[in-house]
Amino acid sequence: MKPASRVPGRRRPAPENHLDPVPRGRRDFLLGAMAVGAAIASSGARAEGDPAILKLPEHSRTLGAPVVARGYGLPSQYEAGVRRRASPGLTRTPISSVAFAPLQSLFGIITPTGVHFERHHAGWHDIDPRGHRLMVHGLVREPMVFTVDDLMRLPSVSRIHFIECGANTGMEWTNVAVPTVQYTHGMLSCCEFTGVRLSTLLERVGFDNSRARFVLAEGADGASLTRSIPIEFALDDVLVVYGQNGEMLRPEHGYPLRLLVPGVQGVSSVKWLRRLEVGDQPWNTREESLHYIDLLPSGVHRQYTWIQECKSVITSPSGGQVLLDTGYHEITGLAWSGRGRITRVDVSTDGGVNWREAVLQTPILDKCLTRFRADWVWDGSPALLQSRAIDDTGYVQPLLRQLREVRGTRSIYHNNAIQTWRVADNGEVGNVQLE
Amino acid sequence: MKPASRVPGRRRPAPENHLDPVPRGRRDFLLGAMAVGAAIASSGARAEGDPAILKLPEHSRTLGAPVVARGYGLPSQYEAGVRRRASPGLTRTPISSVAFAPLQSLFGIITPTGVHFERHHAGWHDIDPRGHRLMVHGLVREPMVFTVDDLMRLPSVSRIHFIECGANTGMEWTNVAVPTVQYTHGMLSCCEFTGVRLSTLLERVGFDNSRARFVLAEGADGASLTRSIPIEFALDDVLVVYGQNGEMLRPEHGYPLRLLVPGVQGVSSVKWLRRLEVGDQPWNTREESLHYIDLLPSGVHRQYTWIQECKSVITSPSGGQVLLDTGYHEITGLAWSGRGRITRVDVSTDGGVNWREAVLQTPILDKCLTRFRADWVWDGSPALLQSRAIDDTGYVQPLLRQLREVRGTRSIYHNNAIQTWRVADNGEVGNVQLE
Numbered sequence: 001m002k003p004a005s006r007v008p009g010r011r012r013p014a015p016e017n018h019l020d021p022v023p024r025g026r027r028d029f030l031l032g033a034m035a036v037g038a039a040i041a042s043s044g045a046r047a048e049g050d051p052a053i054l055k056l057p058e059h060s061r062t063l064g065a066p067v068v069a070r071g072y073g074l075p076s077q078y079e080a081g082v083r084r085r086a087s088p089g090l091t092r093t094p095i096s097s098v099a100f101a102p103l104q105s106l107f108g109i110i111t112p113t114g115v116h117f118e119r120h121h122a123g124w125h126d127i128d129p130r131g132h133r134l135m136v137h138g139l140v141r142e143p144m145v146f147t148v149d150d151l152m153r154l155p156s157v158s159r160i161h162f163i164e165c166g167a168n169t170g171m172e173w174t175n176v177a178v179p180t181v182q183y184t185h186g187m188l189s190c191c192e193f194t195g196v197r198l199s200t201l202l203e204r205v206g207f208d209n210s211r212a213r214f215v216l217a218e219g220a221d222g223a224s225l226t227r228s229i230p231i232e233f234a235l236d237d238v239l240v241v242y243g244q245n246g247e248m249l250r251p252e253h254g255y256p257l258r259l260l261v262p263g264v265q266g267v268s269s270v271k272w273l274r275r276l277e278v279g280d281q282p283w284n285t286r287e288e289s290l291h292y293i294d295l296l297p298s299g300v301h302r303q304y305t306w307i308q309e310c311k312s313v314i315t316s317p318s319g320g321q322v323l324l325d326t327g328y329h330e331i332t333g334l335a336w337s338g339r340g341r342i343t344r345v346d347v348s349t350d351g352g353v354n355w356r357e358a359v360l361q362t363p364i365l366d367k368c369l370t371r372f373r374a375d376w377v378w379d380g381s382p383a384l385l386q387s388r389a390i391d392d393t394g395y396v397q398p399l400l401r402q403l404r405e406v407r408g409t410r411s412i413y414h415n416n417a418i419q420t421w422r423v424a425d426n427g428e429v430g431n432v433q434l435e
Numbered sequence: 436m437k438p439a440s441r442v443p444g445r446r447r448p449a450p451e452n453h454l455d456p457v458p459r460g461r462r463d464f465l466l467g468a469m470a471v472g473a474a475i476a477s478s479g480a481r482a483e484g485d486p487a488i489l490k491l492p493e494h495s496r497t498l499g500a501p502v503v504a505r506g507y508g509l510p511s512q513y514e515a516g517v518r519r520r521a522s523p524g525l526t527r528t529p530i531s532s533v534a535f536a537p538l539q540s541l542f543g544i545i546t547p548t549g550v551h552f553e554r555h556h557a558g559w560h561d562i563d564p565r566g567h568r569l570m571v572h573g574l575v576r577e578p579m580v581f582t583v584d585d586l587m588r589l590p591s592v593s594r595i596h597f598i599e600c601g602a603n604t605g606m607e608w609t610n611v612a613v614p615t616v617q618y619t620h621g622m623l624s625c626c627e628f629t630g631v632r633l634s635t636l637l638e639r640v641g642f643d644n645s646r647a648r649f650v651l652a653e654g655a656d657g658a659s660l661t662r663s664i665p666i667e668f669a670l671d672d673v674l675v676v677y678g679q680n681g682e683m684l685r686p687e688h689g690y691p692l693r694l695l696v697p698g699v700q701g702v703s704s705v706k707w708l709r710r711l712e713v714g715d716q717p718w719n720t721r722e723e724s725l726h727y728i729d730l731l732p733s734g735v736h737r738q739y740t741w742i743q744e745c746k747s748v749i750t751s752p753s754g755g756q757v758l759l760d761t762g763y764h765e766i767t768g769l770a771w772s773g774r775g776r777i778t779r780v781d782v783s784t785d786g787g788v789n790w791r792e793a794v795l796q797t798p799i800l801d802k803c804l805t806r807f808r809a810d811w812v813w814d815g816s817p818a819l820l821q822s823r824a825i826d827d828t829g830y831v832q833p834l835l836r837q838l839r840e841v842r843g844t845r846s847i848y849h850n851n852a853i854q855t856w857r858v859a860d861n862g863e864v865g866n867v868q869l870e
Contacts, residue, residue: 059657060656063530063558064555066558069521071521071553072519073553073686074549075682077561078561078564078565082683084503088504093501094502099502107593107682108593108629108678112548115508123499125499155810156765158542192544224495245680246546247542250508250510328588329588330589365798
């Protein structure tokens with residue numbers, strides 16, 4: 001009996017506690033078990049002596065846990081490291097803050113709802129849906145108030161879309177190289193959303209087609225967060241959402257109702273949605289005049305930036321992980337575009353000198369994450385891993401340098417630059433910024 | 436300000452406790468809030484006086500909950516009725532039993548992992564992945580043992596597939612009309628799975644291409660559940676899975692490794708996978724010679740039935756729900772086929788006399804649930820709701836009568852008949868069997 005992994009190269013001791021608070025990823029996870037694999041590899045005979053092979057474990061000789069009368073499943077105790085994480089000190093209060101999704105530990109394109117990133121302006125509430133209302137008014141023939149159940153009776157639609165905060169990867173504008181992909185790109189998630197087309201509601205209230213140019217969306221949290229949505233988006237693919245990954249929205253994601261503006265920075269997908277007002281101009285609300293604006297080198301603030309442009313990131317190997325040996329590694333990551341579909345992703349292992357095309361996982365959907373993969377045999381020398389996405393408009397994800405030439409270094413939002421991970425000769429992966 | 440819902444027809448009082456243990460669905464949920472909607476509807480002026488409109492609720496005037504340093508989100512307290520449910524008395528022990536998915540409350544095609552159905556033969560365990568091994572042996576050149584991490588380094592693939600227990604809808608073979616869709620069809624779920632192609636592993640161990648005809652899969656639970664998988668399936672789309680809906684498998688679904696045999700009855704997708712043996716004939720294991728066999732009218736047991744044939748069910752309105760008023764209702768449900776893609780679903784509201792084509796939600800994927808929808812205006816008279824799916828082989832979902840003509844009434848498995856829900860004139864929806 002031969003072990004599957006022969007580990008000729010570098011390896012590192014297993015972490016003492018797999019539940020430790022350090023961000024852990026797929027390759028971190030390798031730390032623990034590959035040490036075992038390495039032990040097996042040191043001798044073919046050892047495989048025969050491995051307790052896991054020779055002796056039936058306890059769980060193969062006993063009865064396990066029953067099904068329960070009314071149950072809701074949770075992750076394994078051994079996956080306690082896969083969590084949303086806040087970044088201490090990033091904001092003055094955790095009530096107006098962010099918790100990042102653990103992209104380094106996730107597979108495919110669906111983000112588990114339990115670790116979908118959070119961004120709140122005044123904290124989150126678990127709102128009783130029986131008392132919740134959505135008012136639709138403004139330039140309409142007949143203003144209306146909808147209960148959640150009114151909305152759930154209307155014709156519905158389900159679509160898989162990403163949501164990315166406009167500030168995602170914001171720290172990288174300057175020279176702050178945040179250590180892990182959870183913190184560089186973790187304000188990004190992707191779920192199957194279900195709801196009613198906003199156009200259905202606007203038609204129902206008889207919006208004034210000749211004058212309507214924007215729709216104001218307002219949330220029912222303490223921030224009363226408000227954003228202006230262009231009417232052409234509202235009539236296209238915007239949804240009033242109640243379902244996320246098959247079940248009702250979670251409280252921190254806007255239960256019982258949120259807006260979803262596909263492809264647009266997350267702040268526009270207003271949570272705990274209570275009011276939609278049709279108007280003939282944008283509202284210049286706080287969150288579109290003081291925040292969510294881009295400070296250009298000229299000193300001018302760019303306002304009303306909507307689209308999350310084409311972007312990608314390698315999630316494994318990524319910062320904070322360690323390659324334990326040379327040889328085969330799968331490079332994998334995510335690509336997305338607020339303008340449509342991903343048509344191609346290129347991968348480089350030498351900092352952009354040479355590129356080759358990655359394999360895209362199907363289905364490739366509109367304004368949705370696309371998983372890409374590329375084979376890689378690591379020879380043990382330092383490497384610079386990059387990915388570069390192209391969408392169906394032909395837009396090519398830019399270098400950070402190209403973005404800075406146009407936008408300077410004082411922006412917070414809309415950094416869609418190519419990300420570089422440096423693999424050191426000891427296997428450690430870190431975040432570096434190439435000029 | 437006009438209320439959105441004008442409720443002219445029947446309505447029912449709200450349930451006293453929305454957390455009660457009775458299966459609740461989308462339409463049940465209407466019970467509570469539509470009563471409020473009805474109150475609003477009774478007078479236009481009342482809308483102005485509705486506290487939910489006039490006065491800002493507490494959560495709009497206060498700070499909410501913070502993000503936490505390391506968090507994992509859960510459903511709202513108001514969704515506590517959406518749970519997997521066991522059926523008391525269905526099995527002699529809850530350790531070898533079933534918990535059904537609450538299809539009546541779900542949206543889209545992704546089943547939330549927390550309510551993905553469970554079926555165990557000896558209970559479930561939370562297996563430490565560091566000690567877990569997968570042995571691949573038999574008619575192979577080089578038998579190998581893989582750690583979980585060995586497998587996670589190999590080229591991966593993600594796909595969205597349904598898993599349906601072969602016994603799903605089994606009670607309906609006789610004249611037992613189980614009351615809700617959770618119990619009639621709830622041994623059905625659909626997730627994005629990530630893992631390694633079984634063909635990748637078989638090539639790695641050098642399977643004997645000239646002699647290999649079956650692969651035995653064995654689980655590491657106390658049942659040591661074993662099933663024979665035809666080699667043509669193994670080399671096609673079978674996966675050794677570690678990821679489900681973006682995160683690692685949950686313990687009750689086979690953590691850290693399971694097999695996924697797309698389109699085949701769930702028992703073949705062996706959980707807690709520890710052994711794969713390549714052989715030249717099926718093994719006639721307990722779970723393929725005593726169980727999971729079909730007793731035909733001739734008295735002969737049909738063995739080695741694999742494919743879950745084309746099937747569909749309306750999930751809303753469905754048994755146990757109540758239509759609170761006449762007028763518009765969206766009929767929605769799920770269709771799937773173990774042979775490929777769904778090409779069409781027809782819906783009838785008069786027990787199959789007249790049919791019309793439902794709208795299929797895209798993307799429509801191979802061996803995956805497809806959500807269908809049809810508009811319906813209920814006039815308040817009794818109705819018989821049915822759906823009929825067709826797959827890309829041209830197979831048409833049969834009537835129960837047609838199935839019984841061939842297979843009798845003593846089968847347990849592979850009931851893919853058309854389901855009928857009867858809507859009474861008081862709006863109550865129940866399960867009926869049409870002859």
